[in-house]
Amino acid sequence: MIPFNKPYLTGKELVYIEDAVKKGKISGNGYYTNLCQDFFKNKYGFNKCLLTTSCTDALEMAAILINIKEGDEVIMPSYTFVSTANAFVLRGAKIIFADSRTDHPGIDENSIEGLITSKTKAIVPVHYAGVACDMDKIMDLAKTYNLFVIEDAAQAIDSFYTGKDGISKPLGSIGHLGAFSFHETKNIISGEGGMLSINDAQFADRAEIIWEKGTNRSAFFRGEVDKYGWVDVGSSFLPSEIIAAFLWAQLENLDDIQHVRKLHWEQYNMALQDWATENEIQLPVIPSYATNNGHMFYLVCKNLQQRTAIIEKLKSKDILSVFHYISLHSGPFYIQIYNGDSLLQSDRYSDCLLRLPMYYELDCTNIINNLKNEY
Amino acid sequence: MIPFNKPYLTGKELVYIEDAVKKGKISGNGYYTNLCQDFFKNKYGFNKCLLTTSCTDALEMAAILINIKEGDEVIMPSYTFVSTANAFVLRGAKIIFADSRTDHPGIDENSIEGLITSKTKAIVPVHYAGVACDMDKIMDLAKTYNLFVIEDAAQAIDSFYTGKDGISKPLGSIGHLGAFSFHETKNIISGEGGMLSINDAQFADRAEIIWEKGTNRSAFFRGEVDKYGWVDVGSSFLPSEIIAAFLWAQLENLDDIQHVRKLHWEQYNMALQDWATENEIQLPVIPSYATNNGHMFYLVCKNLQQRTAIIEKLKSKDILSVFHYISLHSGPFYIQIYNGDSLLQSDRYSDCLLRLPMYYELDCTNIINNLKNEY
DSSP states (O other), rough: BOSSSSOOOSOOOOHHHHHHHTTTOOOSHHHHHHHHHHHHHHHOOOOOEEEEEEEHHHHHHHHHHHOOOTOEEEEEEEEOOOOHHHHHHHOOEEEEOOOOOOOSSSSOGGGGGOOOOOEEOOOOOOOOGOOOOHHHHHHHHHHTTTOOEEEEEOTTOOOOEEEETTEEEEETTSSEEEEEETTTTTTSSSSEEEEEEEEEEGGGGHHHHBTTTTTHHHHHHSSSSSOOOSOOOOOOOOOOOOHHHHHHHHHTTTHHHHHHHHHHHHHHHHHHHHHHHHOOBBBOOOOOTTHHHHHHHOOESSSSSHHHHHHHHHHHTOOOOBBBOOOOGGGGTTTTOOOOOOHHHHHHHHHHEEEEOTTTTOOHHHHHHHHHHHH | OOOOOOOOSSHHHHHHHHHHTTTTTOOOSSSHHHHHHHHHHHHOSSSSEEESSSSHHHHHHHHHHTTTTTTOOOEESSOOHHHHHHHHHHTEEEEEEEOOSSSSSSSSSSGGGGOOTTTTTOOOOGGGGGGGOOOOHHHHHHHHHTEEEEOOOOTTOOOOOTTTTTTEEEESSSSSEEEEEOOOOOOOSOOSEEEEEESSEEEHHHHHHHBBTTOOOHHHTTTTSSSSOOOOOOOOOOOOOHHHHHHHHHHHTTTHHHHHHHHHHHHHHHHHHHHHHHHTTTOOOOOTTTTOOOOOOOOEEHHHHHHHHHHHHHTTTTBBBOOOOOOOSSSSTTTTTOOOOOOHHHHHHHHEEOOOOOOTOOOHHHHHHHHHHHH
């Protein structure tokens, strides 16, 4: 059986968890949380980072930080995970769904401006499969219309965007705020887990307060205030040190993990080119401004029937492939209030996109051969 | 050095975490999550249980489930943790603060009815120190005025209430919903962690959806629907299997942990009676309808000066005692909008309550002797 995903252990996870326990503090915001946060700041130059219990929670923090209120509008792609939308719906926002690009599932940057109204508060680009959206265009729009940009970088660890200035920037460092996931299906994992990157310094102090349940506890322990109390809304967004210790073992091996995943990705991509063309299947496109982080290898089939047939063929060989994302604008929760246009590309990816197995310990050879021989 | 708290490991935590990893699934809602949830259902008769990343998150789920909206009023004690309030503030509620009892910090059940208005939606009793509020009176009020009751049982695992029917009921099983904490300072721990108990069956299906990010994913995996998608608001409330595996090792030893903690509590209580009387210090009161779960041993000092002096004396002997809870009605966040009465008991506990060290591996003898000799 070849599973779709297999969590990879670097070998030190249990050692660090044991150490965290020995340190006598396993609630959040301790030794390993700081190690992980410093790692991200140093490696990617984020202004400030806060670990969260999930990427969903990081997005919820972002929605609170930009003061989303009833009636505000937030623009995002329809082809994304429910949490991208729910984080803002929970604060009262109306979600305005944009279509995806024809060449890849990221938001069509040229469709955004037509969706902006006087109520628009934010744009949430989703770096699908770790491939950058066209951030220059999105940041320019944000500047023109005075909007916030929250990067949904759930899949986008260690991936980059090079804009018109020629500088390669890590995803999650470009918008005002960015949200990452360490869910077990991601490159770097902690079971459940996430992180908020805070690039706009205006949010740094309040982010820490919201993270610590609406208290100024962190400032208190730094000696900046003489008692701590209830100063804002907030939640328990911080993960246990057990989770942070696990994550630290992963981060120590980030370069190796990324290297190996990209090799798998290249192997799929090289081996399947001719087969894909013959079968009218689209392989992943990496725009010139983007990098590939080896997060996901997917096929865009020519139609739903073809996708279903490939899934079945692979399944008959004990290989599990999966699809995802019913376009959010047509999901049961939103279909009754959605009054926008039809989103053809989003619906096409919903019907036709298929994710092949991708994990560190994968051997793609068998999957490639089965695709070529069996379909 | 005697710390205030020391997380206790039963010995199997790392074994079960390793097993969870070997099972190939470390995201939420897996093998250990189910073990823990079933344990609680079987031991305490909760209708349904869902593990959460924190008690805060369990309270947030409750606020979503009872459809808290802008302008709704929620009654709770002012002497509680910020999350009790924030979970409802995040949904737009106005918090109406009640005073505590004179004999213990739980909500004064006789003060509630006067706070009920046509906007009141829920009462949130907090079982402070694991000691039950007078649930018969609270449930009667809820019935009369058609309100929901959410038990904040953060500290109240394995504690009970016996009402007028003479039946001993576990805390968290009496209100419509209950919220528990497994934060490292609690009896049973997972670093950060919590659980929602769902007693009113009307909430069972929707709770699962909200827990799974607003999707009907759980129903899909049970084969009840043929695809899953966005059907409601929600968040990523479910903890990693790593956390659930840790928790399972604790739950296997619940009876032993409870036994030992209650012995410490009894030792404090017996040894300090005369000393407390001499110094006009109030020891914990357990009403006849309540049980003691060995969560916390506290002193109510005669004034702030006395508390400060005791803290300093103990600190000079390397013993850490702590106080907590600035009354929420007088916290920086709420003081400007609070228009209720002064809450004398709540403020008294803020100034005078002191928590003594309490953990499984504690030896109280030294602390008791120091209190008696030094103060």
